[in-house]
Amino acid sequence: MKLLKIENGCGHFRLQSGDYSPVDKISKDDLLRLVNVTLSEEDVEFDAYDESMIQNHAHQVIYKSVVRKLQSLRERKQEFVDESARLYLEDYEKYKTAPTG
Numbered sequence: 001m002k003l004l005k006i007e008n009g010c011g012h013f014r015l016q017s018g019d020y021s022p023v024d025k026i027s028k029d030d031l032l033r034l035v036n037v038t039l040s041e042e043d044v045e046f047d048a049y050d051e052s053m054i055q056n057h058a059h060q061v062i063y064k065s066v067v068r069k070l071q072s073l074r075e076r077k078q079e080f081v082d083e084s085a086r087l088y089l090e091d092y093e094k095y096k097t098a099p100t101g
Contacts, residue, residue, distance in 0.1 A: 009053070
């Protein structure tokens with residue numbers, strides 16, 4: 001599933017509906033959804049950032065930042081999964097041995 005793409009000289013991000021919207025319209029909720037999809041799905045894709053393919057300067061800045069963060073997150077996905085599991089295991093063990101009222 002392609003989350004970010006470059007088309008017609010502009011950066012775009014994938015909406016929940018599957019349509020694409022210009023990257024300068026991205027909201028905090030959109031970013032959170034893209035992060036969740038990146039962490040939960042195996043087949044996420046992004047068009048590589050290429051300054052020469054994006055004419056709009058605002059799109060360049062936003063697209064470059066978002067694609068780098070999501071790529072980094074995807075590369076570190078297993079680290080996040082392992083860390084979450086470890087944190088939940090520690091809490092589970094703590095509450096499992098706690099005396100009940």
